[in-house]
Amino acid sequence: MFFFQLFLLSFIPSTLSHDGFNSHLLPRPLIMQYPEHTETRFEKSNEELELECTSWRFAVETNNLSPWKTIPEECGSYVKDYMMGRGYKADLERVSSEAGIYAMSLQLSGDGKDVWVFDVDETLLSNLPYYADHGYGLEIFNPVEFDKWVQRGMAPGMEPSLKLYEKVLNLGFKVFLLTGRTEMQRSITIENLTKAGFRSWDKLILRDYEDHDKPATVFKSEKRSKMVEEGYRILGNSGDQWSDLSGSSPSNRSFKLPNPMYYIP
Amino acid sequence: MFFFQLFLLSFIPSTLSHDGFNSHLLPRPLIMQYPEHTETRFEKSNEELELECTSWRFAVETNNLSPWKTIPEECGSYVKDYMMGRGYKADLERVSSEAGIYAMSLQLSGDGKDVWVFDVDETLLSNLPYYADHGYGLEIFNPVEFDKWVQRGMAPGMEPSLKLYEKVLNLGFKVFLLTGRTEMQRSITIENLTKAGFRSWDKLILRDYEDHDKPATVFKSEKRSKMVEEGYRILGNSGDQWSDLSGSSPSNRSFKLPNPMYYIP
Structure with missing residues (x-):
């Protein structure tokens, strides 16, 4: 109930901050009552939201x-x-x-x-x-729309990851890219x-x-196990999802990149 | 070098906030130069510190x-x-x-x-x-001092954990406590x-x-593997260290409690 109160109080700042957002996809409740002391209540609300959302983000990143x-x-x-x-x-x-x-x-x-x-993706x-x-x-994942985006081949590279990528290549690691994208997306991905x-x-x-119907944890575990069977030693693994990192044949060390936007099982 | 600058700037608030702190254990540098615009610089410093320390805490909690x-x-x-x-x-x-x-x-x-x-401990x-x-x-871990504290048997229970503990007992789980404390500490722990x-x-x-010289990951993995050999199914595991949760015979789901104060390998 605590969250629901916050949600009502956060109606205005939350709406303002989502300019250009498809509001019809996310019906918001009407405000039935205004709080008595608007300013202090709003201030408290922001602080509460910061606390609650930071706590939520920790729970995401620790896989809780x-x-x-x-x-x-x-x-x-x-x-x-x-x-x-x-x-x-940051x-x-x-x-x-740290990975470097x-x-x-x-x-x-x-x-x-x-x-x-x-x-x-996101790594x-x-x-x-x-x-x-x-x-x-905030929106439920739309695979059709997202595939259109992938097909444009316009996703920017992530600078800190590129730095690590070049470092491990220069150090002499074999670099294996293991992605939930499909074989049909091979050429645009390259x-x-x-x-x-x-x-x-x-x-x-x-x-x-x-592999299409396998959860990412299963698909990626199978592929890592195959690497190990082929005599490879997986010394490092970088991914933004726990399904990139956990499961069987894990890496000696895994590096969890932040991603509070979506979850892949 | 960024961190070092922040450190110099944070000298005063950091000292003030550690009343009763054994400052002789942590020699702090003298400030050789004062920044030109003290107020704005301090303001920026706090914001920077918040950002950097939050980022550090995420790296701790994700085991990076x-x-x-x-x-x-x-x-x-x-x-x-x-x-x-x-x-x-929170x-x-x-x-x-979430565990409940x-x-x-x-x-x-x-x-x-x-x-x-x-x-x-911390769970x-x-x-x-x-x-x-x-x-x-901030202080390097002192096992002698810490053991004295443990022997007092005064560590308070953690309310949210007690709530989960009673819930899983009432649901019919077997509850196994697996701790890095030693057999010599059994009676005071009980x-x-x-x-x-x-x-x-x-x-x-x-x-x-x-077990004394084993890293916690090894000790706890061995004990979990023994549970599995004995026919137990480890369905849940709560711990504040990744060494409580990772390694062999992991739980079906693990719950990472926060702990930014110390690290046990």
């Missing part, structure tokens, strides 16, 4: 939540501010730098079997322009990655026909 | 960092404010509530083999009174847990002599 389809409605402005502001950038830079320090600390065997696995390529047009996670500055990967593993 | 011994010096006030303010409480309540929803969603087999594993019992006297993670309201656990597993 059950599968979720959209971000909490009252956290729309919070997620937008985080993604478009300095928070997201977190991306930190994870890139780890990569440099390793003594590679030189037999060409030391692997770094990268996910693609190397950013779909933020798409999500900015779709409420930063085009987009190349345009964004990513080059010289050793494998690009996409979902084949028989 | 290499093993660390103390919190960043410039984040001392931030961690104190988080732990003593509403942030920590995060504890959320993880308890998951626990209730399960259909237990009724054969007495469905298990919920709980860590003890059921709070050592916050100790850490409040020791810089909230006394402290009981005093804090925890009761009716099915096993209390502590480090035996041969």
Whole structure:
């Protein structure tokens, strides 16, 4: 009930901050009563929202939540501010730098079997322009619209990830890209990655026909297990979803990139 | 170098906020130069610190960092404010509530083999009174001092965890406590847990002599694997360290409680 009160109080700032947003997709309740002391109540509301949404974001990033389809409605402005502001950038830079320090600390065997696995979406390529047009996670995922975006091949590269990517390539890692994108998206994915500055990967593993219905955790675990069977050592793994990182044949170390906009099981 | 500048700027607020702190343990640099526009610079500094320390906390909670011994010096006030303010409480309540929803969603087999594993320190019992006297993670861990604190048996119970604990007991889970504390601390641990309201656990597993030198991940993985060998199904696991949750024989779902004060490998 606490959240519901906040939601009512947050009606105005939340609406204002979503200019250009398809409001018909997200019916909002009418305000039936105005709070008595508007200013102080609003102030409290912002502070409460910051607290609650930060707590929600921690629960997302630590994988404490059950599968979720959209971000909490009252956290729309919070997620937008985080993604478009300095928070997201700071977190991306930190994870890139930590992963780089780890990569440099390793003594590679030189037999060409030391692997770094990268996910693609929200790990190397950013779909933020798409999500900015779709409420930063407030809207239920629309696969048709999203596929159109992917087919444009316009997703920008993520600078901190590119830095790590080039570092591990230069250190002599094999680079395997393991993505939930499908084989039908192979050529546009290659085009987009190349345009964004990513080059010289050793494998690009996409979902084949028989993988389509598998949860990402299962699909990616199977592919990692295959790598291990082939004698590869997975020393690093970068992904924005826990389904990129957990499951069987995990990497020696995994690096969780931030993503409060969507959840893939 | 960015961090170093912030550190210099944060000298005064950081010192003020650590009343009663053993400053001789943490030599602080002299300020050699004052910034030109003190007020605006301080304002920016606080905002920067908030951003950097929040980002650091995310890296901690997602297990992105290499093993660390103390919190960043410039984040001392931030961690104190988080732990003593509403942030920590909100995060504890959320993880308890998410775990409770998951626990209730399960259909237990009724054969007495469905298990919920709980860590003890910073999961059921709070050592916050100790850490409040020791810089909230700014000081290097002192095992002698900490053992004295443990022997007092005064660690308060964590209310949100007690709520989850009672819920899973009432649902019919076996409750196994798996802690890095040693067998020598068994009786005081039982006394402290009981005093804090925890009761009716099915096993209390502590480090035996041969476990003393094992990293927590290894020790806890071995004990979980033993549970699985004995036919138990580990359906839930609550812990404040990734070493409580990762490794072999992981739980079906793990719940990461917040802890930005220390790291156990």
